[in-house]
Amino acid sequence: MVKQPPSIVHVAERAGVSIATASRVMSNSSYPVSPATRQKVLKAAGELGYAPNSLARSLRSQRSKLIAALVGDNADPYFAEIMRGVEEVANEHGYLTIVCNTDRSPIKELNYLRALRDYRADGIIFAGGGLNEPGHTQRVEEIIKEVTERGAGVITLAQHTLHVPSVQADNFSGARDMTARLIELGHHRIAFVTGPSNLTVANVRLQGYMTSMIEHGLSIDPNLIVAGNFDLAGGERAARSISQMTDESRPSAVFCANDETAFGVMLGLQRLGWRVPEDISVCGFGGLPMAQMGLTSVEIPLRHLGRTGALKLFTLLNQEEVPMLEVLPTTIVERGSTASLRS
Amino acid sequence: MVKQPPSIVHVAERAGVSIATASRVMSNSSYPVSPATRQKVLKAAGELGYAPNSLARSLRSQRSKLIAALVGDNADPYFAEIMRGVEEVANEHGYLTIVCNTDRSPIKELNYLRALRDYRADGIIFAGGGLNEPGHTQRVEEIIKEVTERGAGVITLAQHTLHVPSVQADNFSGARDMTARLIELGHHRIAFVTGPSNLTVANVRLQGYMTSMIEHGLSIDPNLIVAGNFDLAGGERAARSISQMTDESRPSAVFCANDETAFGVMLGLQRLGWRVPEDISVCGFGGLPMAQMGLTSVEIPLRHLGRTGALKLFTLLNQEEVPMLEVLPTTIVERGSTASLRS
DNA sequence: CTGAAAGCGCTAACAG
């Protein structure tokens, strides 16, 4: 019933050469093989439909040619875009990429990490920030230690408690610049809709906002710091609470910790009868493709972030030195959702 | 520099037993091992921080404990939700899931398929429909043949040209029922915004719509079949073209081939000054989580679809018989975006 | 109940 696929032994036999020779041509070894024999082997392999068993190859060579990325949420276009960049580079290097969806659950993250360790993944990319849970970080670090000791590479693409090389978007400056731009447009009462409080990126963006406010001599009104959750629903809730403010206390602009929240705010606001940007300006952070539909946002070069990270990983695997931190600049892109304030 | 992790040999030595015995306890073999020795081995393994090398294990046992799902677009919440279901079941069975993002490109799909074949994936799930490209289907079938011959399982979660077991949502009935419901609400001029013409699901939904129209004695107006693309932008374009119709020709309801399109239509329509559902009803297909924000839609039990598919795959791997086709019912969920027509 | 040994498919010394 189960027909075994041909192994290199069969190829060697059919070509009338030794398995060593067959292996040398199939693995593109730099070892010299005469053009004639090479052809014989290639022919035999072709006829047999031979494909090297990656498992055996990896076991022998101690390199699985497998890298993995841990993402908080597969469905989040933010991660999806990063992954595009990672996969591009991985493919160029002949690597297979595994995307591991942790759902931001420490247990899942650990399970994946262990599986990756056991499958001897050559590289691990933490695409999101770290999960702050008591004891969790330590367990993660333990596994990281194991895998790096045996030669694997590990990097992060966000603020992380792990002591591994990292490439990150400049979230702080991005948020500061965007805030400054809103102020330049005449806005003084600017609300900030936060992300999950345990996410470092979200907090850094908040810091950027607050810093800019202070820099411009504006006070930080706690009522204008509204809770969001990096998702549509959170944005909608924020919209509701903003619309219920008194005319004097209501902000003229809402800066959201990420684009999805901004869309939630826009949808909510519009549903409640407000017009964007005529009545109120809204902007986000992240540069999701969807933002092109008219959302002013701080763009993170997501694809590039993924590429840069993967590149860093491969230099690491090459035993070369890499800087511990690399920061990618963000860009403010103004689309229809913000306007200058004319009172 | 590179410190090798402990192998089963080390465990055996430290426990003072043979590798065979060590293996038997580490692999939870049904083979009898005295409780005393078992403890010794477990203790040694614990102290060493031993973890079995999955590569070696897979090579030896001819089972990689790896399954993979090919999805058209990682970022699409549709696939993301299906994957949740798949992963749940896979984890329960101790399997690792690889999500392969084909970007709907035949070349990428083939590359992944080959990689999966070479890594000896035990199962492959085609989460989306087939890519109709000349020659492509045949190449895919060739690989499918290779992997099934060596004992792997393959299934699809959508209409597909492949002759493998499949579990699918009842797209036809869903579309037919939704259309019937719109008619019941008093709508007669109902537009349908299509999906990509080469996607079978999209066409099946269109068929359902047309069937229902005919069943209710309504004519099918080609002008009311508007081109969409399963994405926001396509929906927006459709909204524009619908809003430009004359008052008599304009539909009172728009049924979109998927939820994203419906959101695009809503956004576009609202931006052009129309109110949903007061001026025009809009509904979608797919049951994305985001639809809960107020979109009437035909819900597909996505998570359940993933679970059912994975379950089917594992029964297949167990050498048990499985039905070739399983159809999951869809449900109409009415939210705020549709209303009965009062003229 | 325990151990010795073969071998999964491949690569890389080492010898010719």
Place this chain on the structure above:
DNA sequence: CTGTTAGCGCTTTCAG
């Protein structure tokens, strides 16, 4: 240039 052979780490007969 080609071939022989020893493992990578594990499971699984086959003997005790």
